Amino acid sequence: MSDVLEPNAAAPAPWVSAYRASDVEITQAVTAPLFASPGKFWWIALLVSAPFVAWLVAALVWVFYEGIGVWGVNSTVVWGVAIADYVWWIGIGNAGTLISAMLLLTRQRWRASINRFAEAMTLFAVAIAGLMPIVHLGRPIYAYWLAPYPNTMSLWPQWRSALVWDFWAIISYLLFSILFWYVSLIPDLATMRDRTRSRTGQLLYGAFALGWSGSLRHWRALRILHTTMAALGVPLVCSVHSIVGLDFAASLMPGWQESIFPPYFVVGAMYSGFAMVVVLALAIRWGFGLQAIITRKHFDVIGRVLLMSSIVMGYSYATEWFMGWYGGARSDRSLVAFEFTGTYAPLFWALLTCNVVLPQALWFPRVRRSLAALFAIAIAINIGMWLERILIVWNTLSHGYMPSLWRVFHFTIWDLAFVIAPLGFFAFLFLIFVRLIPAVSMFDMRELAHRENVA
Amino acid sequence: MSGPLLAEFPDAATLIGAARSLKVRSDCGLLDAFAPFPVEDLEQLIPARRSATPVTMLLAGFSTAVFAFALQWYSAVVDYPINSGGRPLNSWPVFLLVPFEVGIFAAALAGFIALLWSTGLPKLHNPLFDIPGFERASQDHYFLLARGESDETTLELRHLLRTAGATRVTEVRAP
Numbered sequence: 298m299s300d301v302l303e304p305n306a307a308a309p310a311p312w313v314s315a316y317r318a319s320d321v322e323i324t325q326a327v328t329a330p331l332f333a334s335p336g337k338f339w340w341i342a343l344l345v346s347a348p349f350v351a352w353l354v355a356a357l358v359w360v361f362y363e364g365i366g367v368w369g370v371n372s373t374v375v376w377g378v379a380i381a382d383y384v385w386w387i388g389i390g391n392a393g394t395l396i397s398a399m400l401l402l403t404r405q406r407w408r409a410s411i412n413r414f415a416e417a418m419t420l421f422a423v424a425i426a427g428l429m430p431i432v433h434l435g436r437p438i439y440a441y442w443l444a445p446y447p448n449t450m451s452l453w454p455q456w457r458s459a460l461v462w463d464f465w466a467i468i469s470y471l472l473f474s475i476l477f478w479y480v481s482l483i484p485d486l487a488t489m490r491d492r493t494r495s496r497t498g499q500l501l502y503g504a505f506a507l508g509w510s511g512s513l514r515h516w517r518a519l520r521i522l523h524t525t526m527a528a529l530g531v532p533l534v535c536s537v538h539s540i541v542g543l544d545f546a547a548s549l550m551p552g553w554q555e556s557i558f559p560p561y562f563v564v565g566a567m568y569s570g571f572a573m574v575v576v577l578a579l580a581i582r583w584g585f586g587l588q589a590i591i592t593r594k595h596f597d598v599i600g601r602v603l604l605m606s607s608i609v610m611g612y613s614y615a616t617e618w619f620m621g622w623y624g625g626a627r628s629d630r631s632l633v634a635f636e637f638t639g640t641y642a643p644l645f646w647a648l649l650t651c652n653v654v655l656p657q658a659l660w661f662p663r664v665r666r667s668l669a670a671l672f673a674i675a676i677a678i679n680i681g682m683w684l685e686r687i688l689i690v691w692n693t694l695s696h697g698y699m700p701s702l703w704r705v706f707h708f709t710i711w712d713l714a715f716v717i718a719p720l721g722f723f724a725f726l727f728l729i730f731v732r733l734i735p736a737v738s739m740f741d742m743r744e745l746a747h748r749e750n751v752a
Numbered sequence: 753m754s755g756p757l758l759a760e761f762p763d764a765a766t767l768i769g770a771a772r773s774l775k776v777r778s779d780c781g782l783l784d785a786f787a788p789f790p791v792e793d794l795e796q797l798i799p800a801r802r803s804a805t806p807v808t809m810l811l812a813g814f815s816t817a818v819f820a821f822a823l824q825w826y827s828a829v830v831d832y833p834i835n836s837g838g839r840p841l842n843s844w845p846v847f848l849l850v851p852f853e854v855g856i857f858a859a860a861l862a863g864f865i866a867l868l869w870s871t872g873l874p875k876l877h878n879p880l881f882d883i884p885g886f887e888r889a890s891q892d893h894y895f896l897l898a899r900g901e902s903d904e905t906t907l908e909l910r911h912l913l914r915t916a917g918a919t920r921v922t923e924v925r926a927p
Contacts, residue, residue: 320788320892445823453827456850457836457843465850469857476860480867484890488788491887507874510881511889513798515871516790521803522863529809533856540849743789747764 302326304588310749312407314592318746323590327735327742328492330585335732338584343728349721356714357432365435368715369707374694378712379433381687382719384541384562385569386426387467388682391534392570393419394474398530401523406748407598409741410591413485414581415574416478417734421726422573423474425719427467430460432715459544466540473533477526480519483509484740538566545689551628552636552693555620561613568606568652569682575599575675577727579668581736590737593666600665603678607656614653628698635696636688640705644684645692651681683716754906755925756783756899759918760885764791767894770916771797779901780909786880786895788888808866813859817851824850883922897924 302322308315315322360367370377393415400408431440443464445454454461487509490502509515539559546558575596582591621633636645655677658664665671691706730736746752761767764787774782775797785794824847828834833841868874880886880897889895896913900906913921 324788324891445827451832453832455834455836456824456828457839457846462846462849462853465853469853473857473860476864480864484788487890491890503876504874507868508876508878509873509890510878511786511788511895512871513785513787513791513794514800515873516787517795517800518803518805518867518871520790521805522867525806525809525863526860529813529856529859533853536849536852540853740789747789 302587302589304586308751310751311594312410312592313589313742313746313749313751314594315589315751318589318742318749318751320743320746320752323742323746324488324492324739326587326590327585327737327739328489331489331732331735332493339728339732343725346721346725346728349718350725352714353718353722356711356718359711360432361437365433367709367711369709369712371704371706373697373702373704374691374706376433376690376694377706378687378715379429381683381690382715383426383429383433384686384689385683386422386429386719387541388538388562388566388569388686389573390419390422390426390470390474390570391538391563391566392574393417393422394470394477394530395534395567396570396574398477398527398534401527402531406745407595409738409745410587410595411574411578411737412481412741413478413734413738414577414731414736415570416474416481417727417730417736418570418573418577419474420471420478421723421730423467423471425723427471429715430463430467459540459547462540463544466537470533470537473526473530477523477530480523480526481738481741482734483507483519484511484516485735485738487511488739489735534566535563538563545693550693550697551626551632552617552621552689555617557613557616557620561610564606564609564613565682565685568603568610569679571599571602571606572675572678572682575603575671576679579672581731584731585736587737590742593668596668596671597662597665600659600671603656603674604659607653607659607678611653614649632692632696636692639692639696641688641691641695645688648681648684648688651677652685655681754900754903755923756897757906757910757913758880758883758886758922758924759896759898759913759916760888760920760922761894761896761918764794764894766917767791767896768793768797770896770913770918773912773916774896774898774909777912779905780912781899781901783897783899785897786886786889788891788893791894803870805863805866805870809859809863812862813855816858817855820851820854821847879924883924885920 302315302318302325304314305316365379368377368379396415397408397412400412431437434440442452443454443461483506486502486506490499490506493499493502539562542558542560542562545553546555548554578591578595578599582588618633621629636642656674658670658674664674695705696703743752759770761770767785767787768791771782771785771794774780782798785791785798787794821844825842825844828843828847829841835841885893886895896918898909898913900909910921
């Protein structure tokens with residue numbers, strides 16, 4: 298097609314890799330793949346991810362039927378994969394809204410290319426994260442007891458409990474993220490309504506576009522709301538992951554009761570989330586041929602963010618070890634020694650390699666420009682961050698105050714199901730999303746192209 | 753009396769030029785503009801009242817937060833007091849977490865409702881949608897909606913829009 302955006306790496310504009318990106322070219326480039334047949338690779342990817350969905354459903358049914366004893370948890374290591382999954386997924390879920398809102402407030406124009414799918418990533422990841430504590434409850438039928446409602450038992454939730462904070466944080470954050478995402482989606486849904494030829498498409502996109510006409514007054518109202526929501530979104534995201542950090546920090550266990558946990562969890566969330574954005578951005582860029590919209594410059598700046606975050610993570614780890622030693626408590630010192638040399642030490646060294654050592658390669662511009670290298674580092678960071686979360690759980694619980702209670706976690710096949718299957722479920726949801734909704738915000742891109750003088 | 757005129761422009765710069773030339777005339781009213789992205793220069797040409805959305809959000813957020821705190825206080829101090837490790841019944845520092853979370857969500861929800869209220873959306877049918885070519889307002893074309901005071905000024909207005917670079921000028925009749 299002649300009027301689809303022609304990528305050209307030599308183009309001078311920093312954030313649009315083309316000599317010309319008119320309104321119609323951007324519209325075409327983003328919407329054309331949605332109206333064409335999905336193509337071989339999309340179907341293969343969907344068929345590969347579908348069995349994982351079935352696997353997740355089977356695992357959920359089995360845990361609900363048999364109880365959480367099917368996992369490797371025991372009376373000492375009472376938390377396991379579900380809790381680590383919860384922290385990991387909500388970390389990824391935090392990044393989408395955080396990235397989008399923070400870049401909007403700091404007027405980083407390059408957010409136009411990545412905000413939409415990063416926010417979709419948030420929705421799916423938070424939905425998966427919210428599932429995990431319910432699975433872990435053991436008695437999921439009573440999950441609704443977390444909510445205050447008039448009941449015949451005259452009971453109230455225990456507001457001092459971290460589990461109750463989690464409940465409100467997840468619910469508020471998920472609903473907020475849906476609104477934040479939807480508000481910026483309305484104009485693009487109108488574009489889809491006006492371009493699609495199928496009757497169903499016109500009805501559905503038309504209904505969800507709410508009759509958007511592109512009126513200047515509506516644009517103004519939308520911008521005011523979106524900016525205000527972004528300003529609220531940043532503290533909300535930070536508070537949500539801080540509350541996740543408080544699940545640990547509000548306890549009395551060695552290695553957990555540390556004041557650094559809330560901020561360190563927030564940085565960790567941004568870190569793993571940005572790494573996931575790299576993976577998804579590469580997939581979308583390649584799958585939809587959006588090389589002109591998601592440019593190498595984007596990957597370069599994301600590489601810098603990852604590098605900075607990895608340094609902060611390394612600093613946080615070092616602070617934990619230092620405080621363990623400096624505090625002088627036997628249990629804390631013993632825990633640090635256990636981390637480096639105990640049962641889970643190989644995983645701990647792998648975590649340090651993935652999160653702190655490997656990302657240092659991003660100091661080199663050549664590495665930031667190499668998409669293959671960036672992809673490999675992003676995957677390593679995601680693995681490293683999962684290891685971090687599971688080790689926070691395992692190390693402390695396996696090595697608490699009472700040596701007679703020291704036990705290790707025995708990883709079962711059902712633990713493995715809860716590590717792998719949600720990834721397939723996430724991929725499945727994301728594949729459906731990119732076929733139904735423009736994965737790149739078109740109106741933001743049009744505005745960007747006009748500012749860059751390439752429209 | 754004839755209805756307002758909808759003029760179609762191929763790009764934003766021409767539209768802004770036309771809007772500026774309309775602005776100086778007192779007998780023509782600039783009603784609205786339609787664009788596929790928020791055009792900053794246009795916002796100054798069509799003034800609007802101060803948006804009530806942020807204040808609505810502030811009030812909704814704070815009142816929900818106060819309600820959430822009051823609920824916790826009532827349940828923990830009055831209706832169901834539990835001595836949890838000797839902590840005071842009114843453990844206000846941790847009671848701030850839930851109000852913060854739900855307050856922000858309530859503010860966002862109120863903002864969304866305020867958006868719908870102020871824009872009149874959802875309004876699935878708009879008389880403008882019947883005008884051929886208007887579907888490109890969401891893609892790559894720019895539109896101005898203007899009204900003349902009388903039939904003569906409307907004719908003049910049509911001519912003015914044409915000379916300013918409009919590719920098509922259509923009269924909008926109420927449905």
